[in-house]
Amino acid sequence: MPSITAPAPSSTSSAASENWRENGFGLYVHWPFCQAKCPYCDFNSHVAHGVDQRRWADAYTAEIRRIGAETQGRVLGSIFFGGGTPSLMDPETVAAVLDAARGSWAWANDIEITLEANPTSVEAGRFRAYREAGVDRVSLGVQALNDADLRRLGRLHDVATAKSALETARSAFDRVSFDLIYARQDQTLEDWRTELTEALAMAEGHLSLYQLTIESGTAFGDRLQRGLLRGLPDEDLGADLYLLTQDLCDAAGLPAYEVSNHSRPGHKSRHNLIYWRSGDYAGIGPGAHGRLTLNGMRLCSEAPRDPASWLRQVETGSAGELPRERLDEAAQWQERLMMGLRLHEGIALAADAHRLDTQALDELVEAGFVEADAGRLRLTSSGRPLLNAVLRRLL
Amino acid sequence: MTDLAHIRNFSIVAHIDHGKSTLADRLIQLTGTVAERDMKEQLLDAMDIERERGITIKANTVRIEYPAKDGHTYVLNLIDTPGHVDFGYEVSRSMQAVEGSLLVVDATQGVEAQTLANVYTAIEADHEIVPVLNKIDLPASEPERVKTQIEDVIGIEAHDAVEISAKTGQGIPDVLEAIVTRLPPPKEGDPDAPLKAMLVDSKYDQYLGVICIVRIIDGTLRKGDRIRMMKTGGTYDVDDVGVYRPAMTPVDQLGPGEIGYLNASIKQVRDTRVGDTITHERRQCAQPLPGFKPSVPVVFCGLFPVDANDFEDLRDAIEKLALNDASFTYEMETSAALGFGFRCGFLGLLHLEVVRDRLEREYDIDLITTAPSVVYRIHMRDGSVQELHNPADMPDLTHVDHIEEPRIKATILVPDEYLGDVLKLCQERRGIQLDLTYAGTRAMVVYDLPLNEVVFDFYDRLKSVTKGYASFDYQMIGYRQDYLVKMSILVNDEPVDALSMMVHRDRAEGRGRQMCEKLKELIPRHMFKIPIQAAIGGRVIARETLSAMRKDVTAKCYGGDVTRKKKLLEKQKAGKKRMRQFGKVEIPQEAFINALKMDS
Ligand SMILES: Nc1nc2c(ncn2[C@@H]2O[C@H](COP(=O)(O)OP(=O)(O)OP(=O)(O)O)[C@@H](O)[C@H]2O)c(=O)[nH]1
Ligand SMILES: C[S@@+](CC[C@H](N)C(=O)[O-])C[C@H]1O[C@@H](n2cnc3c(N)ncnc32)[C@H](O)[C@@H]1O
Ligand code: SF4
Ligand SMILES: [Mg+2]
Numbered sequence: 001m002p003s004i005t006a007p008a009p010s011s012t013s014s015a016a017s018e019n020w021r022e023n024g025f026g027l028y029v030h031w032p033f034c035q036a037k038c039p040y041c042d043f044n045s046h047v048a049h050g051v052d053q054r055r056w057a058d059a060y061t062a063e064i065r066r067i068g069a070e071t072q073g074r075v076l077g078s079i080f081f082g083g084g085t086p087s088l089m090d091p092e093t094v095a096a097v098l099d100a101a102r103g104s105w106a107w108a109n110d111i112e113i114t115l116e117a118n119p120t121s122v123e124a125g126r127f128r129a130y131r132e133a134g135v136d137r138v139s140l141g142v143q144a145l146n147d148a149d150l151r152r153l154g155r156l157h158d159v160a161t162a163k164s165a166l167e168t169a170r171s172a173f174d175r176v177s178f179d180l181i182y183a184r185q186d187q188t189l190e191d192w193r194t195e196l197t198e199a200l201a202m203a204e205g206h207l208s209l210y211q212l213t214i215e216s217g218t219a220f221g222d223r224l225q226r227g228l229l230r231g232l233p234d235e236d237l238g239a240d241l242y243l244l245t246q247d248l249c250d251a252a253g254l255p256a257y258e259v260s261n262h263s264r265p266g267h268k269s270r271h272n273l274i275y276w277r278s279g280d281y282a283g284i285g286p287g288a289h290g291r292l293t294l295n296g297m298r299l300c301s302e303a304p305r306d307p308a309s310w311l312r313q314v315e316t317g318s319a320g321e322l323p324r325e326r327l328d329e330a331a332q333w334q335e336r337l338m339m340g341l342r343l344h345e346g347i348a349l350a351a352d353a354h355r356l357d358t359q360a361l362d363e364l365v366e367a368g369f370v371e372a373d374a375g376r377l378r379l380t381s382s383g384r385p386l387l388n389a390v391l392r393r394l395l
Numbered sequence: 396m397t398d399l400a401h402i403r404n405f406s407i408v409a410h411i412d413h414g415k416s417t418l419a420d421r422l423i424q425l426t427g428t429v430a431e432r433d434m435k436e437q438l439l440d441a442m443d444i445e446r447e448r449g450i451t452i453k454a455n456t457v458r459i460e461y462p463a464k465d466g467h468t469y470v471l472n473l474i475d476t477p478g479h480v481d482f483g484y485e486v487s488r489s490m491q492a493v494e495g496s497l498l499v500v501d502a503t504q505g506v507e508a509q510t511l512a513n514v515y516t517a518i519e520a521d522h523e524i525v526p527v528l529n530k531i532d533l534p535a536s537e538p539e540r541v542k543t544q545i546e547d548v549i550g551i552e553a554h555d556a557v558e559i560s561a562k563t564g565q566g567i568p569d570v571l572e573a574i575v576t577r578l579p580p581p582k583e584g585d586p587d588a589p590l591k592a593m594l595v596d597s598k599y600d601q602y603l604g605v606i607c608i609v610r611i612i613d614g615t616l617r618k619g620d621r622i623r624m625m626k627t628g629g630t631y632d633v634d635d636v637g638v639y640r641p642a643m644t645p646v647d648q649l650g651p652g653e654i655g656y657l658n659a660s661i662k663q664v665r666d667t668r669v670g671d672t673i674t675h676e677r678r679q680c681a682q683p684l685p686g687f688k689p690s691v692p693v694v695f696c697g698l699f700p701v702d703a704n705d706f707e708d709l710r711d712a713i714e715k716l717a718l719n720d721a722s723f724t725y726e727m728e729t730s731a732a733l734g735f736g737f738r739c740g741f742l743g744l745l746h747l748e749v750v751r752d753r754l755e756r757e758y759d760i761d762l763i764t765t766a767p768s769v770v771y772r773i774h775m776r777d778g779s780v781q782e783l784h785n786p787a788d789m790p791d792l793t794h795v796d797h798i799e800e801p802r803i804k805a806t807i808l809v810p811d812e813y814l815g816d817v818l819k820l821c822q823e824r825r826g827i828q829l830d831l832t833y834a835g836t837r838a839m840v841v842y843d844l845p846l847n848e849v850v851f852d853f854y855d856r857l858k859s860v861t862k863g864y865a866s867f868d869y870q871m872i873g874y875r876q877d878y879l880v881k882m883s884i885l886v887n888d889e890p891v892d893a894l895s896m897m898v899h900r901d902r903a904e905g906r907g908r909q910m911c912e913k914l915k916e917l918i919p920r921h922m923f924k925i926p927i928q929a930a931i932g933g934r935v936i937a938r939e940t941l942s943a944m945r946k947d948v949t950a951k952c953y954g955g956d957v958t959r960k961k962k963l964l965e966k967q968k969a970g971k972k973r974m975r976q977f978g979k980v981e982i983p984q985e986a987f988i989n990a991l992k993m994d995s
Contacts, residue, residue, distance in 0.1 A: 028954055082953075210950040235920070239945035260950050275954040289955040300958065335957055338964070342952060367922065387948040389922050392967060 023279030025071075025105075026078035026271050029060060029097055030285030031086040032307045035118075038154045039219035040181070040212060044287035044305050045084040053089070057096035059314040063284040064097070066319060068104025070294060071282065076105040078112045078271040081135075087117035091129035098134045112137055112175075112270040119165035119178075120157045127172040137175040139208070139269075140166060145195045149184055154219075166202065175267065177206035183241050184212050185231040192241055193248070200252040205267030209245055210260045211238060242385050259342045259387065276343050278336045284320065286310040291327075298327045330355070334395055341387060346371075346378025360393045396586060396615065396650035397470045403578050404472045404610075404654060406454075406489045408517065409499035410507035410866060411478030414529040416440055416451050417561035418499060418570070419475040425567050426459040426471075428640055439475050439641060444752050451477040452749055453719070454485040454596065456608060456654055458638040463575045471574060472654040478509055480854075480868055481743035484690040484722035486513060488669065490520040491687060492595045492610040492654060495578035497570070502528040502536035502558070505837070506548045507866035508808050514549050523578050526553050527570060532560035540835070548834045584651025590614030591680040592673040594624070595654070599715035605661035606643075609673060610654045613680065617648045621676040622659065625683040629666035630676050631659035664714045669721040690722035691871065692740025693801070694747055694850045695784045697728055697765035697893065698754070699736030701975065701984065705760050706735045712758035713737055716750065723750055730787070732892055732977060733763060738784055741767075744850055748988070763975050763984045765893035766991055769847045772799040772874055787892040789881040792932070799874040800897070801846040804829065806839065807857070809865040814838045816860040824848035825899060843872065847897065851991045882907055882936075884914070885928040889978045893987055903929075907937035910990055917986040920944035925980055 034045045079101060081094065094115070101107075114137040115130055117123055127138070142162045144150045150158060157165070169176045180199055182192055199207065214220050214229065223229040233241060249255055254262040258276060261269065274281050283290035283301060287310075290301035302322050304310045314320040327335065333355045340347030349356075349372070356377075364370040369383030369390055383390055407415045416437040423429050423438060439455040440446055454476045462468045474489040476482075490496065496517045500510055517524055526545055528538045538558050545553040557573050559566030596608040609616070616622075620633045637645040638655040649655045661667060670687035674680045700709045713725050724740040741747040744767065751764055771783040774796045783789060783798075805826075809817050811833075821828070821842045830841035844853075849869065857865050882903055884894035894914075898906045907929030914927050922944055929937040952960055974981035 213950050235944070235946055236942075242946060259948055259952070272953060275952075275957075281954055283954060287955070289958065291954070291957075302958070331961075334961060338960060339952065339957060369922065385946045385948055386922060386944060388964070388967075389944060389947045391964060393922075395964065395968070 023277040024077045024270070024274040025074050025279060026080065026274045026281045027064070027076060027101055028271075028281055028283045028285075028288055028290070029079065029081050029086075030283070030288040030303075031081060031084045031089055032286045033088055034083065034085045035088070035120075036154065036156055037219075039223075040153065040214070042215035042218050042221075043084065046307055048307070053093045055311060055315070057093045059311055059320070060093075060097045060284060061100040062314055063320050064100040064104050064282075067282045067284065067290075067292075068100075071105070071280075071292065074105055074280075075108050076101060076111060077108045078274060079114070080271040081115040083116055085118050085123075086115050087123035087126065087130075087138075091126055091133050094130055094135065095133035114139060114269070114271055116141065117165075117169070118157065119162040121161055121165065124165040124168040127168050131172045136173060137177070137269075138169050138173050139206075140169060140176065140178040142166070142178040142199075143181045144184070145180070145198055149187075152185060153181065163202075170204070175205055177208060177269070178203070179208040179210065181210050181212050182245070183233050183238050185229070187233070187241075189237070189240055189244055193244060196245060196248050200248060200254065203252075203254060203262075204264075206261070206263045206269060207249070207254055208261050209249075211242065239385055246381070255344075257344050259384065273343075276339045278332070278339055286320075298332050299324045300327060337394060338391060341377070341379055341390065344378065344384075346376045349375050349377050357394060364390060364393060396648060397653065399584060399652050400580050401467055401469045402472070402581055402652040403469055403495070403574050404474075404493035404581060404652065405495040405497055405574060405578050406474040406476050406486070406493050406517075406522075407497045407499060408476050408486055408490075408513040409478055409529075410501070410504070410509035410513075411450060413478065413499045413501040413504065413507075413510075414561045415478065415499050416475050418497070418527070418529065418559070418567075419455075419457065419473060421561050421564055421567045422471075422473060422571065423457060423459060423641070425564070425571065426461050428457065428459045442753075443756060444749055450479060451475060452479075452482060452485075453477070454489045455641065456595075456639050457641045458654070459640070461571050461575065464572060465575070469575050470653070471571075474654075479745060480509065480512075481741070481746035481749075482722075483512065483516075484742060487516050487520070488595065488687050488721065490516055490522060492593060493522075494581060495523040495525065495574075497574070498524050498526045499529050500526060500541055500545065500556075501530050502538045502541050503530050503533050505537075505541045505544050506808070506834075508806055508868035509866065511549060511806065511808075512868040514551065524551060525573050525577050526551065526556035528556050528558045529561050531558050532563050532565065544835060548839075581652030584611065585613050586615050586650045588613040589678045589680040590616060590620075590622070590673065590675045591684065592616060592649075593684055594667070594669055594671045594673055596669055596719070596721075597667045598719040599664065603658050605659075605664060605667050605718060607657050607659070607661075607667065607673070608654070609649070609657055611649050611651050612684065613651055614675070615648050615650050616657065616673075618645075622657075622673050623676045623679065624666060624668070625672040625674055625679075626686070627666045627668055627671060629661070629663065631661055633657050633659045664718055667718055687721075690742065692722070692724050692742060693769060693846055693871065694741045694743060694767045695738060695770065696741075696747060696767040696988075697730060697733065697736050697738050697763075697785065698725075698751065699730065699733040699763045699765070701761035701763055703734045708758065709737070709754070709760050709762075712754050712760055713739075716753060716757070720750065722746070728785070730765075730892060733765070733975070736763075740784075744852075744854075744988075761984075763893070764987050766896055766987050767851065768896060769801050769850060771801075771879065771897055774799065783897075786881050786895045786897050789895075789897075797876050798879040798897075799876045800879055802872050802875050803844055803846050803849060803869040804872045805842045805844050805849065805867060805869040807842070807865055807867050808834075808837055808839050809861055811836050811838060813861040813864060814840070817857065817865060820853075820856060820860055824853065825902070844869075845875075845877070845899070846871070880931050882910075883930050884910060885926070885930060885935075886914070886918070886982065887925045887978055887980045888928075889980075890930075891977050891982070894990065896991070903931060904936050911937045911939040913990045914986060915939045915941050917989055918980065918982055921980060923979070 033048050113135050115135045117138045117140050119140045147158045214224050249262045256262050286307045287305040288303045292299050301324050303320050310320050409415045445452050456474050459471045476486045476489050542553040557569050591613040592609040592611045623630045635658040672683035722742050725737045728738040773781040773783050776796050826842040826844040832839045878900040879897050880900050882898050883890050911927045924943040925941040927939045928935045974983050
């Protein structure tokens, strides 16, 4: 893949350059700081004290202006503050980012503005100010509804605090979602049934349910390697936990629309749909990734991961990005398949249908893992838990 | 050229891990052969596999110079040898090139099976033997007890054994003195006689081509000479002669009694045969040397390239590797499922694994290894006898009269408290007890065992039942008829030739069950369930089912994860390259050997 620093000028408009209209255009803002590092987390998050929020607000503003200039005329459909822990941002910092975004793009009438929040009391105290700055949706990292497990996950909150943060959030925002991590150490099917039932009673429009993933380079990853992380579910229990999750959520009216995301009708996360539908998104902040279709080329952007280097780079007037890479047609197709098949709606098969290995597809359809009809390709309920295996066959 | 009287050539031999290579380090160090900053532990174990496994695989020659107490400086050529049974051919060949041996015995362990085996080989080679007791720095060492043991068990004089610690360097000066005073110089050699040199070893160097390691018996070898290999008939111009210190160091000439290398731009790898006699093209010696006893491979398996297009590369790699390993044999083979490859013979399973690893690493070829097998003799109804190297080639049973299998005589030394476990293991493996004697608190057990019950995992099992305290050596003793059958393995209802094996009928059900269970662990889950069966003829004797994969999905995947996830998928797909497709099933290449390693 050739690596290029600036998009070559070319006469406009191919199908691809209109991609952002069809599949959306969003802005992702990465806040890389947390109060403490959780042992399972491999996000670009760092524990830091005395962050000078003014400097960060200025740097975000500069970055938004820079990318805004490249994407003039687009309509912004979503903004997402992710982390790290964005609920550690001063409401003024959030407001500055939103001002900059308002200056750079026209906003869709129904723009969605989400902020990821940790459910501690300190943070809940800022919810109303975020609302006033323009945030209309929060996603709370509740993670577990039992104190022992919260401690094992290295979380700073307990269940009672999380519940009250959820209440505060509900009074401040129209849309509130929360996250749970399951398939934890020593968790039985019955434990999870009880916990999820309780969670479903608390959930409104949206819920994210992730199976615990042990990532290398994290504290859990090291422990697993040394054989000290015991009680993790095996493949069969993992599968049973997943199936139980689908059943309970379906019955509660919050079916999955993506591998780990559940919603009532009309409550899907619009921002995340941009990722899964291979839309365009600008990513700013340390380690943020973006995908932009410019001059008929689909480009990947990535920012330096280290917060201090990113800040320095932006403050000295350079772009807060590494050299962009161009995705060729085959790579675009690969990403579309990888991301799109996570959604229950699947992907539309149009001009690129020829890229499918028809023999593999026939076998997968025959085995009941995949459905191809009405111009769409999607996984069946038995195919969904095997997505990676399906992708290995199809790619 | 060095005066014969001031040359000493010797091999360092011992049971595995008794400290040969560490002693070689100290000898190299004390004589200042290698600069202090270039020293590292087991300097001569230069191959990656040697360093990873912490054992010597190849014998190595080094020339060192030692100013002795008698005022003369001696040239010492030492050969560090491997200790593991599977590399015994390296030891016996090395011994042919020298006149004496340092017999290293770990003073905390005492005499072990390879100690005995090495002594017998040394006596056969007419060697003077100097016993060296190593590791006396350890509190558990018992030099006096071990001396008595050497005298009782081996029957050689041990009161003047040199006591050393190869680790701390204690006693090393005494070893050097013992080498010059107790080992003999080379027997006569005439520098002016026609050249007679022994091709001791060879190797392929990517830049220099074939390098020959030679021991000069008579005559003088110089750069520019035109030489002839007496057996293969090839003639070459010598570009270079030199010695290992241990780096290749050119010298003007090599004379009688000396050991060194020659490089003659030999391109035809096949023209180089260890044991051959090298002479001058113009003035040939009258009588070639007797050569080496050929090695007798006991385990066979097929090696096939994972990618069929790599066959020619594999051929080239095997020929080059064989230069450096005279104990492995190969011939071309074809298989319905695996295409073109080679059927190779080895001295044991470790040897097999080492050769396979070296081919993969040094020549960058991914290999499939089929289930190893010993050689059976098939007596046909018409009176003819066929050698069966590959169970897949088993002839139609209606034409077979009876089958014979190779048997070995195994010698096991074991502390009393584990004797019962060892006897039980030998009985389970269809052994017949031949002898049981005691030397101190250790028992020496001699068993007649079928080779196929031993080669795959006997050594591992022995180590585990005796917590590493037993040692083991074996020799082939001949063939014996038994009730043997071919067991086929069916994966997803298709027979996989590369997994079929010969078994004793009484052990078939057990082996079949273990094999199916093992394969169930070794084959990764697929998107469908896979029956795994063992069968004799058409009759299924064992069956397991590998369940279908139930979950393989990434929980979180957002905008920032795409790139990483793409890389992960690519890595997984690369992992598939190390698998071989059988029908719809992918079998990892390690499965073919690992399935044979049994837990009981
Ligand atoms: N304490 C102590 N350890 C020693 C001594 N000599 C060798 N060792 C250790 O024993 C182990 C085996 O030493 P090696 O020199 O590799 O033994 P080897 O006989 O060459 O082994 P193979 O070539 O595999 O047969 C190593 O861990 C050495 O560090 C010694 O005198 N004292
Ligand atoms: C960007 S992260 C964290 C957001 C926020 N800082 C928090 O911790 O609540 C978003 C979500 O991913 C999930 N997550 C993070 N690491 C995970 C892992 N190793 N396995 C499963 N889920 C994980 C958690 O549910 C988390 O809330
Ligand atoms: S899980 Fe959330 S709070 Fe914990 S370290 Fe990661 S980003 Fe920070
Ligand atoms: Mg060694």
